[in-house]
Amino acid sequence: MLSRIIKSTYHLILYAIFLALLLSLDLVLTTLNIVLPSRVPARGGSRYRSPIVPYSFSPSKPPLFSVMPVVHLLCRVAKAVGSERGAGPDWLKQWTTWQGIGSNGNWGAPIPPTPLDSRSPCPGLNALATNGILPPDGRDITFSQMAAAVSRAYNISPTLATQLTLPLLPLFAGRKAIDLEDVCAHGVIEHDGSLLRPDVFSAEHRRDPQALTHPHQALIDRLFPDITLRLDTPIREQLLPADFSKALTERRLECYKKSGQYYDGIFNKLVGSGGCALMFEVMGGDVARLREWSGSMDQAGSGISFSGEEPHGFERMPSGYWQPCSQGALGLTIVEAQLRMLQIELACGSTDSARIIRRNMRGHLVSTSSASTT
Numbered sequence: 001m002l003s004r005i006i007k008s009t010y011h012l013i014l015y016a017i018f019l020a021l022l023l024s025l026d027l028v029l030t031t032l033n034i035v036l037p038s039r040v041p042a043r044g045g046s047r048y049r050s051p052i053v054p055y056s057f058s059p060s061k062p063p064l065f066s067v068m069p070v071v072h073l074l075c076r077v078a079k080a081v082g083s084e085r086g087a088g089p090d091w092l093k094q095w096t097t098w099q100g101i102g103s104n105g106n107w108g109a110p111i112p113p114t115p116l117d118s119r120s121p122c123p124g125l126n127a128l129a130t131n132g133i134l135p136p137d138g139r140d141i142t143f144s145q146m147a148a149a150v151s152r153a154y155n156i157s158p159t160l161a162t163q164l165t166l167p168l169l170p171l172f173a174g175r176k177a178i179d180l181e182d183v184c185a186h187g188v189i190e191h192d193g194s195l196l197r198p199d200v201f202s203a204e205h206r207r208d209p210q211a212l213t214h215p216h217q218a219l220i221d222r223l224f225p226d227i228t229l230r231l232d233t234p235i236r237e238q239l240l241p242a243d244f245s246k247a248l249t250e251r252r253l254e255c256y257k258k259s260g261q262y263y264d265g266i267f268n269k270l271v272g273s274g275g276c277a278l279m280f281e282v283m284g285g286d287v288a289r290l291r292e293w294s295g296s297m298d299q300a301g302s303g304i305s306f307s308g309e310e311p312h313g314f315e316r317m318p319s320g321y322w323q324p325c326s327q328g329a330l331g332l333t334i335v336e337a338q339l340r341m342l343q344i345e346l347a348c349g350s351t352d353s354a355r356i357i358r359r360n361m362r363g364h365l366v367s368t369s370s371a372s373t374t
């Protein structure tokens with residue numbers, strides 16, 4: 001028993017030290033982002049200035065020192081330890097290898113998932129698998145592989161990419177790699193009141209146990225209405241942070257009313273607004289692009305997957321020329337993402353009205369049941 005307590009305390013202290021180091025490094029990167037010139041879109045880029053999504057590199061073909069000094073040095077170390085032959089730690093291999101998909105603004109042809117492929121509740125990760133940046137079958141993904149892919153493709157700083165992946169650490173216990181569906185573990189990151197997926201305890205999820213792993217067309221249509229449909233009500237082509245706050249408030253109230261098991265602790269709320277902050281910072285507010293990326297079915301008939309009982313879309317990187325909106329020299333940092341998250345969360349309305357309705361409903365149910373028993 002005592003040895004267990006000592007072991008847990010030791011791990012807790014290690015974790016706290018790691019987080020403190022990560023945040024300190026992130027503060028440095030945030031400051032550098034302010035003083036260094038932003039990355040340039042691929043079209044205007046040159047070999048000597050890093051495009052938003054880097055060109056391909058590997059230990060035997062490192063990027064120029066003047067463009068990516070840290071990666072250049074890491075590539076040299078990786079070559080020396082034989083990382084390309086499978087020697088050395090996995091993190092060194094993953095952070096020194098990049099295929100360069102998307103560096104010229106073209107993300108290649110999407111590979112629709114088959115029923116055997118694994119997908120997560122996260123559009124950001126699923127789109128990377130569809131476009132071959134993560135394994136298209138969504139399986140056997142290591143911690144560093146996930147963090148490095150997210151960092152390179154979306155121009156997210158290594159500190160933020162690590163922080164996003166860190167909550168998954170318990171899932172890696174006893175194994176080196178996970179499948180994307182493992183990310184569905186409820187309460188780890190997956191939570192109630194999501195904008196783009198039904199809740200785990202909802203009737204919809206009971207009807208379709210795979211509902212978390214594929215896009216939900218009705219929720220996409222609500223959040224990102226099709227601007228090509230000439231509807232009576234005017235539709236916004238660009239969303240702002242305030243639109244995400246409004247959508248989160250409505251969705252939380254809706255889920256609260258629908259399920260007695262709905263739980264919206266502060267951590268859950270921040271994960272929800274954090275997802276919106278990432279989406280806004282990386283993808284921007286362009287509704288048409290967001291529809292495509294989040295897996296809508298209606299892009300010229302493409303993006304339809306028949307893997308489930310009903311056809312549904314699949315997440316994919318935007319077609320045509322596209323570059324991430326996060327253009328900081330060192331990528332979007334934890335501080336930058338959290339400021340956006342706070343802006344979105346603080347503008348959200350409270351769910352108190354739903355609490356009152358639920359309490360009144362309970363009162364009504366109790367009074368009717370006691371009336372029927374007397």
Ligand code: HEM
Pocket residue numbers: 121122123124125146147150154156161164165168183184189190191192193194195196197272275276278279282283
């Ligand atoms: C390693 C990195 C990442 C991990 C482990 C991760 C994990 C997750 C998980 C588990 C969810 C489900 C949460 C829920 O229940 O709603 C989620 C949702 C989401 N993620 Fe990620 N994610 C990562 C990176 C990203 C990136 C880079 C973006 C944006 C470019 C992104 C955007 C989103 C969005 C928009 C949602 C949906 C939120 C909602 O439906 O309310 N994620 N992510």
